[in-house]
Amino acid sequence: MVVKVYGPDFASPKRVIVCLIEKEIEFETVPVDLLKGEHKQPEFLKLQPFGTVPVVQDGDYTLFESRAIIRYYAEKYKSQGTDLLGKTIEERGLVENWLEVEAQSYNPPIFALTLQILFSPKLGFPRDENLIEESEEKLAKVLDIYEERLSKSKYLAGDCFSLADLSHLPFTQYLVGPMGKEYMIKSRKHVSAWWDDISSRPSWQKVLQLYSAPV
Numbered sequence: 126m127v128v129k130v131y132g133p134d135f136a137s138p139k140r141v142i143v144c145l146i147e148k149e150i151e152f153e154t155v156p157v158d159l160l161k162g163e164h165k166q167p168e169f170l171k172l173q174p175f176g177t178v179p180v181v182q183d184g185d186y187t188l189f190e191s192r193a194i195i196r197y198y199a200e201k202y203k204s205q206g207t208d209l210l211g212k213t214i215e216e217r218g219l220v221e222n223w224l225e226v227e228a229q230s231y232n233p234p235i236f237a238l239t240l241q242i243l244f245s246p247k248l249g250f251p252r253d254e255n256l257i258e259e260s261e262e263k264l265a266k267v268l269d270i271y272e273e274r275l276s277k278s279k280y281l282a283g284d285c286f287s288l289a290d291l292s293h294l295p296f297t298q299y300l301v302g303p304m305g306k307e308y309m310i311k312s313r314k315h316v317s318a319w320w321d322d323i324s325s326r327p328s329w330q331k332v333l334q335l336y337s338a339p340v
């Protein structure tokens with residue numbers, strides 16, 4: 126059964142797609158135009174009652190929440206493609222640790238920056254300069270902690286690339302690209318080397334080549 130991924134042009138679905146590519150899982154994509162409100166239509170809400178992308182359909186099995194989806198596929202196909210969960214339970218614990226850091230500490234400020242800087246013109250609301258400043262400060266503090274962590278290990282959860290690193294790809298790509306804030310990464314030596322490494326993986330390069338960004 127080919128996995129169907131909804132909303133491939135947006136960042137959170139790209140988190141899922143890069144994982145499927147790393148795991149060598151066949152998939153197809155279904156476009157959902159958020160800028161036209163397609164994610165709030167009754168048909169879509171039957172699949173994802175909160176009206177956000179991604180959703181995946183795998184036969185008659187449906188999942189949403191990008192990090193739940195990547196955990197599911199990394200576990201289900203543990204021995205296929207790249208191992209993204211670690212070899213021991215202790216390694217797995219560290220992957221979960223840093224995956225949660227991404228979700229709870231990294232994502233909120235970078236998501237706010239994305240919405241304010243990239244999407245506000247398209248969605249028709251004014252930029253909140255205070256929120257932008259505050260979010261950049263919060264993100265900088267998180268990146269300082271990453272700098273320290275990455276001075277001790279090559280990847281966030283240890284010596285191997287894992288879901289914890291992968292989960293950072295889509296929104297950090299916005300940060301260094303269209304948001305014009307590459308300096309936040311480049312000014313931190315170890316974060317910069319980590320970003321160059323993870324963003325040059327063939328899986329991520331393929332995502333960028335296949336799916337254009339909506340803004």
Ligand SMILES: N[C@@H](CCC(=O)N[C@@H](CS)C(=O)NCC(=O)O)C(=O)O
Nearest residue numbers: 135136137159177178179190191192
């Ligand atoms: N926690 C969710 C967040 C999903 C999310 O916010 N997706 C954005 C696109 S990147 C979206 O659908 N936004 C539309 C909206 O919130 O109305 C996940 O990781 O799947």
